[in-house]
Amino acid sequence: GESVGLHLPTLSVQEGDNSIINCAYSNSASDYFIWYKQESGKGPQFIIDIRSNMDKRQGQRVTVLLNKTVKHLSLQIAATQPGDSAVYFCAENIEYKLSFGAGTTVTVRA
Amino acid sequence: DTAVSQTPKYLVTQMGNDKSIKCEQNLGHDTMYWYKQDSKKFLKIMFSYNNKELIINETVPNRFSPKSPDKAHLNLHINSLELGDSAVYFCASSQDRRSNQPQHFGDGTRLSIL
Numbered sequence: 001g002e003s004v005g006l007h008l009p010t011l012s013v014q015e016g017d018n019s020i021i022n023c024a025y026s027n028s029a030s031d032y033f034i035w036y037k038q039e040s041g042k043g044p045q046f047i048i049d050i051r052s053n054m055d056k057r058q059g060q061r062v063t064v065l066l067n068k069t070v071k072h073l074s075l076q077i078a079a080t081q082p083g084d085s086a087v088y089f090c091a092e093n094i095e096y097k098l099s100f101g102a103g104t105t106v107t108v109r110a
Numbered sequence: 111d112t113a114v115s116q117t118p119k120y121l122v123t124q125m126g127n128d129k130s131i132k133c134e135q136n137l138g139h140d141t142m143y144w145y146k147q148d149s150k151k152f153l154k155i156m157f158s159y160n161n162k163e164l165i166i167n168e169t170v171p172n173r174f175s176p177k178s179p180d181k182a183h184l185n186l187h188i189n190s191l192e193l194g195d196s197a198v199y200f201c202a203s204s205q206d207r208r209s210n211q212p213q214h215f216g217d218g219t220r221l222s223i224l
Contacts, residue, residue, distance in 0.1 A: 031209055031210070032209050032210045034212055034213075036215075038151075041217070041218075042217050042218075043114070043200050043202075043215030043216050043217045043218050044153070044200070044215045045215070046212045046213075046214065049210075049212055051210055087151060089153065093209045093210070094209070095209070096158070096165065096166065096207050096208075096209055097155055097158075097166060098155060098213060099155075100152070100153040100154070102150075102151070102152065103151045103152075
């Protein structure tokens with residue numbers, strides 16, 4: 001499943017499929033980006049980060065892609081599992097402040 | 111061991127009251143933050159302290175006053191609570207104030223104003 005375009009507030013994905021969550025950031029001077037996962041009743045949990053001098057970074061089952069030309073960030077989750085159901089936020093860091101995107105709610109269908 | 115802990119988890123109170131939320135981090139970080147998350151899940155920074163010194167103060171009513179007794183603690187005091195203050199407040203910390211540092215969040219304090 002994929003949230004196509006700049007941002008979609010919800011994404012429904014079949015268990016086992018790959019998920020792609022998209023995010024547009026606002027400031028071309030932003031030098032650091034983070035993806036967070038927030039489960040119900042919990043605080044945002046760090047997933048993966050990327051600096052502006054990179055265009056791709058991989059973690060365990062997750063990959064972040066950065067396209068500075070169009071100011072776009074994406075998070076790919078491989079083999080989505082029920083435990084991946086949550087709200088996902090991208091955040092850009094500029095001048096010591098994190099600015100968060102609107103969040104995408106990911107629901108995993110069994 | 112919880113890295114960033116906030117108390118209380120829930121706070122229900124009447125308009126006009128004064129309340130405090132406490133935050134402690136055991137990560138040895140120098141920088142701490144307060145965020146407000148509204149009903150639409152928008153997260154916005156309110157304050158940041160670096161080693162007990164205020165470094166970020168966004169446009170927040172002066173009814174909100176952060177206090178950092180030491181670098182492991184950042185408390186938030188709110189005077190004369192209003193209906194619009196109802197939200198989830200998150201404390202976070204990072205190793206220092208450099209921009210390439212992830213912030214680690216507590217589990218939030220849900221404030222409800224009656």
